[in-house]
Amino acid sequence: MDGGSAKYNVVVSGNNDIAVPFDQQFDLDDAVTMPENLLSRHQAVVRLVSDMPAVNHATGSCSICMEGLSESEGGGSRQVSCGHVYHHDCITDWLLNGNSCPLCRHEISG
Numbered sequence: 001m002d003g004g005s006a007k008y009n010v011v012v013s014g015n016n017d018i019a020v021p022f023d024q025q026f027d028l029d030d031a032v033t034m035p036e037n038l039l040s041r042h043q044a045v046v047r048l049v050s051d052m053p054a055v056n057h058a059t060g061s062c063s064i065c066m067e068g069l070s071e072s073e074g075g076g077s078r079q080v081s082c083g084h085v086y087h088h089d090c091i092t093d094w095l096l097n098g099n100s101c102p103l104c105r106h107e108i109s110g
């Protein structure tokens with residue numbers, strides 16, 4: 001009746017020192033040097049234009065888009081340090097590609 005003894009063959013793996021290969025090296029420098037040059041350039045131009053004096057009742061036309069300065073949409077008009085007046089949005093876009101006045105080549109720097 002009784003007497004059935006079960007025998008277990010416990011297979012113990014003696015492989016305790018499994019070496020995990022460190023083939024994935026996490027380079028922190030790559031994460032820090034994000035390509036944000038374009039973003040910082042845009043922020044610098046926006047800051048530069050916002051420091052220009054605003055012209056509320058400008059006459060004439062913007063030499064960038066040839067639209068009348070009185071028809072400024074949104075941002076209004078800004079006077080550059082050389083005295084020329086452009087739309088806020090126009091001079092912002094212009095300065096993203098250069099740093100001089102479109103009319104007289106006066107250097108515009110922050």
Ligand SMILES: [Zn+2]
Pocket residue numbers: 062063064065066067086087090
């Ligand atoms: Zn314009």
Ligand SMILES: [Zn+2]
Pocket residue numbers: 080082083084101102103104105106
């Ligand atoms: Zn100028």
